[in-house]
Amino acid sequence: MQKLQTAIVLVSGGMDSALAAAFAVKTYKPAFLHVNYGQRTEERELKAFHDIADYYNVEKRLVVDISYLRDIGGSSLTDKKIKVTKYNLAINFHRRGLGKPIPSSYVPFRNANILAIAVSWAEVLKAQKIFIGAVEEDSSGYPDCRKKFFLSFGRMIKLGTKPDTDIEIVTPVIDFSKRDIVLKSVELKSPLHLTWSCYKENKNACGVCDSCAIRIRGFRQAGIIDPITYK
Amino acid sequence: MQKLQTAIVLVSGGMDSALAAAFAVKTYKPAFLHVNYGQRTEERELKAFHDIADYYNVEKRLVVDISYLRDIGGSSLTDKKIKVTKYNLAINFHRRGLGKPIPSSYVPFRNANILAIAVSWAEVLKAQKIFIGAVEEDSSGYPDCRKKFFLSFGRMIKLGTKPDTDIEIVTPVIDFSKRDIVLKSVELKSPLHLTWSCYKENKNACGVCDSCAIRIRGFRQAGIIDPITYK
Numbered sequence: 082m083q084k085l086q087t088a089i090v091l092v093s094g095g096m097d098s099a100l101a102a103a104f105a106v107k108t109y110k111p112a113f114l115h116v117n118y119g120q121r122t123e124e125r126e127l128k129a130f131h132d133i134a135d136y137y138n139v140e141k142r143l144v145v146d147i148s149y150l151r152d153i154g155g156s157s158l159t160d161k162k163i164k165v166t167k168y169n170l171a172i173n174f175h176r177r178g179l180g181k182p183i184p185s186s187y188v189p190f191r192n193a194n195i196l197a198i199a200v201s202w203a204e205v206l207k208a209q210k211i212f213i214g215a216v217e218e219d220s221s222g223y224p225d226c227r228k229k230f231f232l233s234f235g236r237m238i239k240l241g242t243k244p245d246t247d248i249e250i251v252t253p254v255i256d257f258s259k260r261d262i263v264l265k266s267v268e269l270k271s272p273l274h275l276t277w278s279c280y281k282e283n284k285n286a287c288g289v290c291d292s293c294a295i296r297i298r299g300f301r302q303a304g305i306i307d308p309i310t311y312k
Numbered sequence: 313m314q315k316l317q318t319a320i321v322l323v324s325g326g327m328d329s330a331l332a333a334a335f336a337v338k339t340y341k342p343a344f345l346h347v348n349y350g351q352r353t354e355e356r357e358l359k360a361f362h363d364i365a366d367y368y369n370v371e372k373r374l375v376v377d378i379s380y381l382r383d384i385g386g387s388s389l390t391d392k393k394i395k396v397t398k399y400n401l402a403i404n405f406h407r408r409g410l411g412k413p414i415p416s417s418y419v420p421f422r423n424a425n426i427l428a429i430a431v432s433w434a435e436v437l438k439a440q441k442i443f444i445g446a447v448e449e450d451s452s453g454y455p456d457c458r459k460k461f462f463l464s465f466g467r468m469i470k471l472g473t474k475p476d477t478d479i480e481i482v483t484p485v486i487d488f489s490k491r492d493i494v495l496k497s498v499e500l501k502s503p504l505h506l507t508w509s510c511y512k513e514n515k516n517a518c519g520v521c522d523s524c525a526i527r528i529r530g531f532r533q534a535g536i537i538d539p540i541t542y543k
Contacts, residue, residue, distance in 0.1 A: 143384070149376040153433045189435035193428040193472050197421060202384045204420035225472040233468040240464045241424050241456040 085110040087141075088210035088251070089199045094129030094277045096262050096296065097254055101214035102133060103271035104253040112141035112206055116195050119148035122280050129277035136272045141206065145198055150191060192225035193234065196250065200238055203248045212251045218258060228255055259299030267305060274308035285312045316341040318372075319441035319482070320430045325360030325508045327493050327527065328485055332445035333364060334502040335484040343372035343437055347426050350379035353511050360508035367503045372437065376429055381422060423456035424465065427481065431469055434479045443482045449489060459486055490530030498536060505539035516543045 088109035090102045093116075105111050115130040117123050127144065134142050192215065199211045215226045224230060231250045238248050254262060266273050278296040279286035286293050288311040300307040319340035321333045324347075336342050346361040348354050358375065365373050423446065430442045446457045455461060462481045469479050485493060497504050509527040510517035517524050519542040531538040 145380040145383075147378075147380075149378075149429065150432060152376075153374070153429075153436055189474065189477075190428060190432045190469075190472055193468070194425075194432060197425040197428045198380065198384075201381060201421045201425060205384055224474060227471070230468070230471045233464075233471045237424070237461070237464040237468045238421075240458070240461040241421055243420065243455060246420075 086210070087112055087203075087206050087208040088212055089114055089203050089206070089208050090212040091116070091195060091199060091214065092130050092133055093214075094126035094133070095214070096259075096266060096271075096273060096276045096278060096299075097214035097216055097257075099133050099214075099273070099276045100254055100257075100262055100266045100269065100271045101212045101251075102137065103266065103269040105210070105212040105251075106137050107269075109210060111137060111139050111212075112143070112202070112208060113139045114199055114202060115142070115144045116198065117144060117146050117148065118191075119146075119151045120280070122277070122283055125277050125279075125283040129275060132275040133272055136275060143202060147194060147198070150194060190225060192230070196234055200242065200248055204242055204246055209247055210249050210251050212253065214254050215252050216257055216262075217255050228252065231255075258302075259295055260302040263299045263303035263305050267303075276309070282312065285310045287312055317441070318343055318434075318437050318439035319443055320345055320434050320437070320439050321443040322347070322426060322430060322445065323361050323364055324445075325357035325364070326445075327490075327497060327502075327504060327507045327509060327530075328445035328447055328488075330364050330445075330504070330507045331488075331493055331497050331500065331502045332443045332482075332484055333368060334497065334500040336441070336443040336482075337368050338500075340441060342368060342370050342443075343374070343433070343439060344370045345430055345433060346373070346375045347429065348375060348377050348379065349422075350377075350382045351511070353508070353514055356508050356510075356514040360506060363506040364503055367506060374433060378425060378429070381425060421456060423461070427465055431473065431479055435473055435477055440478055441480050441482050443484065445485050446483050447488055447493075448486050459483065462486075489533075490526055491533035494530045494534035494536050498534075507540070513543065516541045518543055 086109050088105045088111055090105045090111045090113050092098045092102055092113045102111060113130065113134045115127060117127065120126070196211065196213070203211055215231070217227055231252055235250050242248065257265065278292045279290055280292045281287040281290045286309055288297065297307065317340050319336045319342055321336045321342045321344050323329045323333055323344045333342060344361065344365045346358060348358065427442065427444070434442055446462070448458055462483055466481050473479065488496065509523045510521055511523050512518040512521045517540055519528065528538065
């Protein structure tokens with residue numbers, strides 16, 4: 082039997098990246114990468130990451146702390162309390178695809194930071210693919226969520242790695258709506274019950290934050306019952 | 313008087329980046345970025361970073377820990393002791409430009425990781441330039457030290473940042489030899505006496521490690537006396 086190629090999968094713990102993982106495991110041996118930037122619900126998201134990794138029997142897991150992004154983002158703000166809140170909101174807008182203007186505290190170039198880490202790991206593992214669950218439509222206004230950004234990053238990888246390296250960025254859900262995400266997740270048996278979207282609570286999802294609202298709407302439009310528990 | 317534009321300068325503490333800083337301060341208001349990846353002489357290099365920043369009266373300084381690169385690099389090795397040594401050697405080869413084949417423990421794509429951080433900070437500071445003291449000739453074999461890599465990274469920045477952002481990577485010493493570095497440092501009054509190259513010692517430079525050897529040869533070829541103290 083031919084040995085499976087390895088793919089790095091960026092897994093935040095949300096639905097989009099869980100679905101990206103479902104695509105990856107069809108063809109590749111997955112290695113899961115989770116990036117923590119000091120967000121409020123990080124503990125819960127990390128649990129979702131490991132739950133999803135357990136679901137797919139993923140051995141290779143890497144959790145990387147890049148909370149320096151928060152320091153960088155916060156440097157433009159004076160009030161410490163406002164800083165944390167705005168930062169988390171900003172990250173949330175970005176990650177959950179709210180499609181609103183970028184708050185001033187938003188940390189730019191986040192996906193480039195995350196992908197650079199993934200490429201470093203990919204080269205060490207000799208992985209040939211990096212799966213990322215970015216969604217272009219939902220994230221309009223976020224330049225580093227667009228197809229042309231990922232294509233350009235791919236060209237840069239070729240020039241910045243060894244000649245025998247062949248690493249491609251794969252964006253399987255880039256054209257999906259939240260409804261598409263839900264429907265495809267059911268089809269591919271992505272573990273929706275293990276995913277986490279809420280950015281306010283760590284136990285039962287709040288159901289009212291922007292991220293929950295987007296999730297709930299996606300399930301409603303898909304005609305599917307959300308398997309997670311809300312407050 | 314027109315307000316100076318800001319430039320991020322990547323300052324490791326060595327001669328190359330100190331000279332890149334000397335170029336930057338001619339035209340821009342500098343913000344210094346230092347990246348720590350858990351190398352053995354990090355404490356001494358950080359001192360050099362702050363000494364050079366003091367020399368140029370640089371207010372904005374950012375020190376970022378990316379020791380995850382060591383975790384990633386080390387994952388391919390079994391012996392913990394060997395790991396650390398090889399890692400430091402590998403980093404040293406890369407940073408000091410020894411021009412030897414990349415050791416297997418070398419962490420790939422390091423410059424992409426560092427530049428991504430710099431771009432995030434640049435966007436927050438509204439800086440328009442990122443100065444990096446990379447040297448192509450000395451670093452043959454390191455794909456992420458080549459001009460074409462930096463050009464490609466620059467194109468990727470344009471696609472991954474907001475439309476009104478204009479960030480350019482500047483590589484003022486990319487074509488320099490170590491001799492050129494020394495001569496130009498003297499000409500531009502780069503604080504050579506504050507730089508640190510040795511990767512073995514934290515007090516007086518050892519004078520025998522590869523990095524010291526390259527530095528000493530550069531000064532000899534330039535006909536200049538090295539102002540730092542050796543053991």
